[in-house]
Amino acid sequence: MYLRLLLTFVIMFAGLLLPPFFAVLSTAQQGMLVELPNILFMLVIILSHFFKQGRSGFAALLMLVAYNVIQQRLQTPLAVGSTLFEYYFLVLLLPANLVLLLFLPERSLFSFKALSYHAIFILQAAVFYWFIQPEQLPLVTSLLTAIEPWILVFGDVSVLPNILLGLLICAVLIAAILMLFRDVSSDQAFLSALLACTLTVVEFEQQWISASMFTISAIVLLLSILKRSHEQAFIDDLTRIPGxxxxxxxxxxxxxxxxxxxxxxxxxxxxxxxxxxxxxxxxxxxxxxxxxxxxxxxxxxxxxxxxxxxxxxxxxxxxxxxxxxxxxxxxxxxxxxxxxxxxxxEPQEEGANNTDSCRxxxxxxxxxxxxxxxxxxxxxxxxxxxxxxxxxxxxxxxxxxxxxxxxxx
The missing domain is CATH 3.30.70.270 (Reverse transcriptase/Diguanylate cyclase domain)
Structure with missing residues (x-):
């Protein structure tokens, strides 16, 4: 288990070496690689439905939405419009939701029992959509002015305030501890997703960083679904040996x-x-x-x-x-x-009811x-x-x- 944990960290940090290789590719190849996380996350969502692995499907859905927010909304300077607010919103909500999924029971992605999960995520998406409307820009600016003294109280690293980095590290530690102390194969994929989120926002100014990290995370999620499906088919659930x-x-x-x-x-x-x-x-x-x-x-x-x-x-x-x-x-x-x-x-006291008392x-x-x-x-x-x-x-x-x-x- 310790080896799997170490391997997960090595793979995700190795993803930091990929962006320079993206730069030497042709425009067409770069465009394909930018779309690769979308394809992989969609594949994970589809497979999670058929293999009854809803938590992995929800994780892929969250990562898919986050990746498209980065690609469509956060490619402008953070000081422009509501971009900084959207960046903070992403940094807070993505890891929080991934950690929440770690503790929620398994539900099929499109089942009736999963409606509460959908409701939680749809509500967050609706709040995010409402805040990014142009007419809400004065409110967003006021909110940023109010919260920045609190967020920047410990300084920042890169474009990420240290207090938010601390929350991300806590989320990663929770996933790592769960991976060590419980036998759930999808925990490794959740840890990779949290590491992808953390490394992306820390190195946010590096070109191609989101495409690199989210691609690796999608691959790990996909392999996790295939591995768990193999276990369900060939590994005895009680004894954990081949059946x-x-x-x-x-x-x-x-x-x-x-x-x-x-x-x-x-x-x-x-x-x-x-x-x-x-x-x-x-x-x-x-x-x-x-x-x-x-x-x-x-x-x-x-x-x-x-x-x-x-x-x-x-x-x-x-x-x-x-x-x-x-x-x-x-x-x-x-x-x-x-x-x-x-x-x-139990011995009965004198004069007490004669009803027998046992423990x-x-x-x-x-x-x-x-x-x-x-x-x-x-x-x-x-x-x-x-x-x-x-x-x-x-x-x-x-x-x-x-x-x-x-x-x-």
Missing amino acids: RRALNIELAQLSGKYSIAMLDIDRFKKFNDAYGHDIGDSVLKMVASQLATVKGRGRVFRYGGEEFTILFKGKSALDCVGYLNEIRVLIADYPFQIRQPVERR EEFIEKTVKVTISIGVAQERSSTTSPDEVIIAADKLLYKAKESGRNQVCA
């Missing part, structure tokens, strides 16, 4: 020598019945995280329920036994702790989780992966019948 669909694709491409191990959590149904489904889910996640450390270049998949599959390419079944025993022992020795509720009766407490206990494993290999070029899985399944049940917590090959 059955990913396994089927991998099996269809197999060639040469390989072995397949089928694994099952021992007495999982009784465990679920005794401790509840939430604890059962925690067991599945623990087992998956331990299996992911298997050696021998084994690839782990959740086959379904409490059953997992490990695929070893280029190895015989006997080659894999050592790796599988190692992971079996690792899971068996794992100190899995659960909190179990117990009821304690719920929790006790922590450590339980042992074990797995049984069967592993088989392809016997000839005509042996199909399904046949190998069936053979591994038979060996798995043999391991269970032999006492569980063992490997059969």
Whole structure:
């Protein structure tokens, strides 16, 4: 996660090197590059609708509007008309809305539940449109005169007052912290959008800066949608390892020598019945995280329920036994702790109502989780992966019948 965070900062700051390359291009090429963010953000909006990733779609919509405000309204000196007011308006509202989206639940872009999101953004757009009308220029001038002593109280950097820069940095830090401490793939794209906004307004006087930074941000948003769509299709939502669909694709491409191990959590149904489904889910996640450390270049998949599959390419079944025993022992020795509720009766005072009084407490206990494993290999070029899985399944049940917590090959 730290590497992804560092990579995001490196990519966005590397975008500062792009504007000089824009200057040497032909007029036609420059025009195409200026339009590129519009195309990319529109593509993100369309894909976000079909892939049900509304927050990324709203982020792309905000960035699209902001980019066009910069291109259409802020290409004149800031001292002219309401340009400075529009610049401040953009610097305040774009990062604020992006941070707001980080905390809002996922909503499909054009769903009924997303109407409140649309209402928030439309209201802001209406206020902005009202302020930029020519007849409002005296009011805008008065507002700027009133707020400038507050905005410039800490000086400025470039054309950006330091107090606004501080707000932008706070927004970037919020996105960075969320990216580190929660597992949401779109957080990286939101961080890139906030960095694009920050670097654009800090280097606002540099030609082509907005086209460079917003293009990179649009690409990161697009990649984020594709990555999350891939995860939804191929990654098991609970255990965060590849699921059955990913396994089927991998099996269809197999060639040469390989072995397949089928694994099952021992007495999982009784465990679920005794401790509840939430604890059962925690067991599945623990087992998956331990299996992911298997050696021998084994690839782990959740086959379904409490059953997992490990695929070893280029190895015989006997080659894999050592790796599988190692992971079996690792899971068996794992100190899995659960909190179990117990009821304690409160002592009654003399003369009090005889109604029983109970209070719920929790006790922590450590339980042992074990797995049984069967592993088989392809016997000839005509042996199909399904046949190998069936053979591994038979060996798995043999391991269970032999006492569980063992490997059969």
